Amino acid sequence: MPQYNDMFELSVADMELIETALQTARDALSESLPAAGSGEEDTLRRIHDLLGRLHNQKIFYYPKGKVYVSG
Numbered sequence: 001m002p003q004y005n006d007m008f009e010l011s012v013a014d015m016e017l018i019e020t021a022l023q024t025a026r027d028a029l030s031e032s033l034p035a036a037g038s039g040e041e042d043t044l045r046r047i048h049d050l051l052g053r054l055h056n057q058k059i060f061y062y063p064k065g066k067v068y069v070s071g
Contacts, residue, residue, distance in 0.1 A: 019054055022047050 010018075029044045062068050 015054065019051065022051050022054075026051065 026044060026047045029040055029047070033040065033044065
């Protein structure tokens with residue numbers, strides 16, 4: 001059985017494209033959810049989880065040397 005490659009070479013633009021595609025798929029599945037079956041619900045949960053993991057890997061800007069006040 002082949003093994004998965006765990007070394008990825010994706011650019012920030014590639015990641016943005018993947019994230020946008022996942023958001024589009026999530027929105028389309030969400031609209032059809034009342035008529036959808038359990039397979040679509042499972043797919044929607046997996047997409048939502050993946051989007052969360054992608055978000056958690058982002059590094060957000062915080063100013064150095066100053067007190068950061070949000071909002």
